[in-house]
Amino acid sequence: MLTLIYGLVIGIFVSLIGGGGAALYLGVLTSQLGLATAVAVPTSLLVALPALFFGFLTQTRIHNVNFHVGNQMIIAAIPGIIVGTISAQYIPQNVYNWIVGSIFIVMGLMVLRKAIFPKKATSDNPHQAWAARGFGLLSGLMVGIGGLSGGATTAAGLTILGLTAVESAGTATYVLTAMSAISFVGHLFTSTFAWEAGWMLMLGAIIGAILTPLVIRKLDLNKVNRVLTPFLGLLIIYFGVKMFL
Template sequence: MLIFAYGLVIGIFVSLIGGGGAALYLGVLTSQLGLSSAVAVPTSLLVALPALFFGFLTQLRVKNVNFHVGNQMIVAAIPGILIGTYSAQFIPKTLYNWIVGTIFIVMGAMVLLKSIHQTHNTHTDSTQVWLARFFGLLSGLMVGIGGLSGGATTAAGLTLLGLTAVESAGTATYVLMTMSSISLIGHLFTSTFAWQAGWLLMLGAIVGAVVTPVIIQRLDLRRVNRVLTPFLGLLIIYFGVKMFI
């Protein structure tokens, strides 16, 4: 049941910030279930995908998904995933960590400043499309190269595009579900999965991903956004700092 509880907490957490949670699942699979990294990485993707799918259905029901922006990100993310997957073999891990860490800190700071100054979206439709594609390409590259870093970039990009924290979380679930599906198809042909090891973790994550958006929807969304937006910024900065440690 402890593994189920881990999954429940992760499902709630990623529903709040709009992440995929692959890094969190990876930590549980390696530290609690003793899987090797080579098996845990694709297994974490397998565990994350059902929670993203059911979370997406719930976010869709409470109308938190912006398909226009999400589709623009996905269109740009697909070539990013393919390019990143091919390029990964040529990029040293240390260099990758520095690049990703710097991007996270900059984007997290921008989200934090946006929440402090309470700025609103002033982008034209054409500008928003190109910005969405830029953030989608960036997320796709990071997913392709590292496999675990697309969530924070996607959520931050959506927030900077002018979506509320709640809309960002819902739309990010849609984007990450699609990107994770593409990545999983590639891993099915090249990786080994621990098919039974993560089922309790998966079940807990699904419950957390389904329940959280429904509860948030019953709260005062303006207050939720005032709390979640700076929290998201600080969390992304934290992820960036961790890349240097």
């Protein structure tokens, strides 16, 4: 029952920030369920994918997904995942931590700047497609190099591109679902999964991912954005700082 609650909390959190939640799933699987890291990493992907998918369906139903921008990110992310997966074995862990941590801190500061000095969305900007591809490539590289670590980059990139915090979270579920599915297929041939250990965690996460967007939809979205945007920026900076510790 406690595992179900863990999953529910993570599902809510993931829906709020538009991330994949792999680090949170990984923490529960290793510290609470006692799985070895080598097994917990692919299992966290198994747990995250259904919650992301159901969250994506819910976000689509309430029109929080910008498919045009999301498709641009996915297209760019695919080669990033492939290149990242190949190059990961050659990058020392401490170097990887510094690279990812620096990216997180910079992007978090950019999101905070957007929250303090808001600008009108730029969906008709001719440079947006290239910016979206750039963020998608970066997210794909991070997924390929370090597993499901592209959530914060994806959500931050969408926010910086001019999407509201709510729309960024919704579109991120779409992008991350696609990237996670690609990674999952690769792991099926190379990794060991703890299929039974993660199903309660998965169920709780699915419930949280479905309910959270429906609840947020009934709130004042302007107020939600004013809270979620700086929260997302601070959270990304926190993730970046943790990479240096």
